[in-house]
Amino acid sequence: GCTGLTGNLFVVCIMLSSRNLRKSTTTTYLINQSVIDGLASLFLVLQMLFKSRSQVFDSLLDEIYCRVWLSRAFLWSFFATSSSNLMVITLERLVATWKPLWHRTSVTRPKQLLSILIIWTPGTVITLAHSTKAAGVVNGRCRAYGIGGTFTDVTGYICIIFEYVLPLAVFIFGYGKIAWILHSKPANLKSTGETRSKSIHVIKVLLILTTCFLVCWTPNAVYYFLQLTGHVPNLRSPVYKFSVLAVNFNCCCNPFVYLIKYKDFQRAVRKTFCRSRVA
Numbered sequence: 001g002c003t004g005l006t007g008n009l010f011v012v013c014i015m016l017s018s019r020n021l022r023k024s025t026t027t028t029y030l031i032n033q034s035v036i037d038g039l040a041s042l043f044l045v046l047q048m049l050f051k052s053r054s055q056v057f058d059s060l061l062d063e064i065y066c067r068v069w070l071s072r073a074f075l076w077s078f079f080a081t082s083s084s085n086l087m088v089i090t091l092e093r094l095v096a097t098w099k100p101l102w103h104r105t106s107v108t109r110p111k112q113l114l115s116i117l118i119i120w121t122p123g124t125v126i127t128l129a130h131s132t133k134a135a136g137v138v139n140g141r142c143r144a145y146g147i148g149g150t151f152t153d154v155t156g157y158i159c160i161i162f163e164y165v166l167p168l169a170v171f172i173f174g175y176g177k178i179a180w181i182l183h184s185k186p187a188n189l190k191s192t193g194e195t196r197s198k199s200i201h202v203i204k205v206l207l208i209l210t211t212c213f214l215v216c217w218t219p220n221a222v223y224y225f226l227q228l229t230g231h232v233p234n235l236r237s238p239v240y241k242f243s244v245l246a247v248n249f250n251c252c253c254n255p256f257v258y259l260i261k262y263k264d265f266q267r268a269v270r271k272t273f274c275r276s277r278v279a
Contacts (some may be wrong), residue, residue: 004041007255080123
């Protein structure tokens with residue numbers, strides 16, 4: 001949690017301070033990604049600090065505390081929003097590669113900010129609705145997950161589709177289409193080799209982010225699907241706990257990808273620290 005919070009805060013500061021990075025439309029979404037992952041890391045730290053107390057839950061406030069906080073509803077809403085943002089980044093790069101002229105004239109900063117607002121909305125609503133309903137007080141004890149029912153099951157399937165299946169489909173289509181365009185129609189990009197090389201480099205970095213997402217999310221999505229379909233009894237096994245840790249790790253890994261693979265980010269870091277030394 002602390003690593004993710006520190007790393008993502010560092011990314012936001014570097015990207016906002018770099019004029020070269022700010023010129024890229026992709027950077028807006030990468031900053032949003034770091035904000036989302038940073039908030040998820042912050043809530044993860046807070047969840048560890050304010051764990052469940054051994055108590056009898058017998059009041060309305062106890063019920064709210066159980067459903068909203070102990071269910072980790074806000075934490076999972078950040079995870080869902082992170083998935084949505086990664087989908088939008090993929091589609092933005094697809095449009096930039098497929099229709100570069102339209103992208104340059106139509107993708108404006110106000111439209112990007114509006115799209116970011118849209119990114120935050122559905123994942124938050126769906127996940128909060130599911131998490132708060134899947135938790136509850138039973139016999140004076142908080143059951144933070146696993147309370148069944150038609151609404152819980154339906155929203156559970158929706159969460160899996162929204163957080164994993166839909167992003168997977170977008171990634172396969174988006175990067176498959178980008179690869180086909182780059183292979184067969186190089187003229188769709190600017191004619192200069194430098195611009196083409198830079199575009200391919202950014203896409204490679206995003207592919208690494210996408211791969212990290214799939215590696216971290218697949219165990220959790222599969223296990224939760226098995227639980228919803230009755231193939232596993234509950235969410236208390238070590239396998240499920242490991243899958244949750246993997247999802248948490250996904251919030252920490254992106255800053256390291258930028259530092260190791262993203263050349264523009266590396267240059268911005270060097271420029272920032274060199275300027276600080278001179279000052």
